[in-house]
Amino acid sequence: MGLRLLLGRTGTGKTRRCLEEVRAELEKEPLGPPLILITPDQATFNMERELALLGGSLRAQVYSFRRLAYRVLREAGGAARLPVSELGRRMILKKILLEERDRLALMGALVSRPGFLSSLSELIGELKMCRITPEDLGELIEAPRGDQQNNGWNGKRPEPVTGMDEGPVSPGGQGGPACSPVQDRKPHIPAGPGGDLKTAAPVVMPGGLLERKLADLYLVYRRLAMDLAGRFADPDDYLDLLARQVSRADFLKDCRVWLDGFASFTPQEYAVLQALLVKARDITVTLTLDPALAAGRPAEYDPFVVSWETRRRLHRLARQAGMAVREEYLEPDRNWRLAKAPDLAHLERRYFHYPTVQYAGPVKRVQLFAAVSPRAEVEGVARAVRR
Structure with a gap:
């Protein structure tokens, strides 16, 4: 078990290497444990086509993170609730805004403005992607202004994993302490007497425009979570469910995983990777990174800075899981894709x-x-x- 990083510039053969390794595994053992290739949503078709050119196999499968979530939840549980579409979420948000109009400082007057529901739904989707719950917003609102730097909120995007040092990571670093299980991030939603949210005390947050916006967002976000709880499933929550259910998915036992086409990962995706590190036999991640920049952090304007930061976070993730990290660098002067150009x-x-x-x-x-x-x-x- 372990994590391997396959590094190289664009066109140096990272995807080609993944497909060659899949083909070698299929020739060696056609009916063995699953071979899973995870790509961004827009790249799954091309990867499936490349896999079909190898002859196809029931053992090798192509997924995006969302499609893998559907597959795992069907087997391990969690897919029974009706999913809510983007349009359905906007309708629920409009209902909430109309019902809570008198308690909203700013959003109540914007419910009929064109495009507002779309922007609000997108914002809530980004909060879920970053694993920020209504409880997190509530803690920020309740903290005095002077204590907001000490209550875990500093205005920065939350780290996908915790308990790691912030220092530089050398290539091929060994694992550290054992990985803690992925936390269950179910939101705690304050309510009034008898559990009725509508009878809860109004959210009062005196201050500037930002404070009032956060107070409105907190109220709407917690109402949305309560309205969906137990009845519907928000697709933006599927990756959190996937991270919790990976350990119960028997078909993933001893699987081999390749992730190709990613420059970075969201906090939800890091949580899934954390769970897969424990379940899978090994994981390979390809990153577009110039090997010359692996030793030190590139400049902020460098095109590889995002991939370099992803590499650093993956090292930290593996060290928390107690697993070794191997790095392989593809030849930078041999560009397969642009050989004739x-x-x-x-x-x-x-x-x-x-x-x-x-x-x-x-x-x-x-x-x-x-x-x-x-x-x-x-x-x-x-x-x-x-x-």
Whole structure:
């Protein structure tokens, strides 16, 4: 069991390596434990097509995080409740805003404004993605202004894992203390007498505009959680459910997992990875990162800074799980994807580097196109694609 990071620049063969390893496993043991490839939602079709070109197999399966959640919840439990669509959540939010209009300092007057429900629903989705519950907002509101720096809220995005040091991590670092189980993040929702939220005391948070916005958001968010509890399932909660149910999914026992196409992960996805590290035989994560930058943190404007930070967090996650981390670097000078396009290969390597280096060969695949509007620009690109 362990975590392997497959690092290399764009086009150096990271996806190719994953598929070759899957093919080798299928040839060695066609009916063994599952081989799971996890990609972003928009990349699952391409990965399934590449897998089909290998001959196809019931053992090898392609998932996004959301599709893996559906699969696990069907087996381990949690998929029985009716899912709420994005439109359904907006309808529930409008009902809540109308019922709580007298207690809302700002949002009550915005319920009929075009686009407001969409923005509010998107905000709540982002809070869930970052694993921020109504209880967390309540703690922030209840804390005095001077104590907000000491109550666990400092205005920064919460870390996906806890109990780790913040220092730099050397490549190939060994595991540390044992991993604690993924916490059950069910929100605690204050209510009035008899459990009726509508009879609860109004949220009072004197102060500026931000404080009143947070108070309104807290009230709406906790009402939404209570209205959905026990009856409906919000798809934005599926990854939290997945993290809790991975240990009960028998089909994942001793599986091998490859994650390809990600530059970073959300806190929910880190929680899923934390659970998979315990369940799977091994996990491979590909990251687009220049090996020359692995030793030290790149500059903030560097295109690889996001991947470098993801690498650091994955090291910390594995150390918390008590597992070793292996890193493999693919040859930076061997670009499989751009082998027949040297001008594009030069652009990929030099575009963000200073001082610039001029390409000496003939330019055949790079064109500059000026358009009078974004629509004309899109139409020009479409014509070029059709040609």
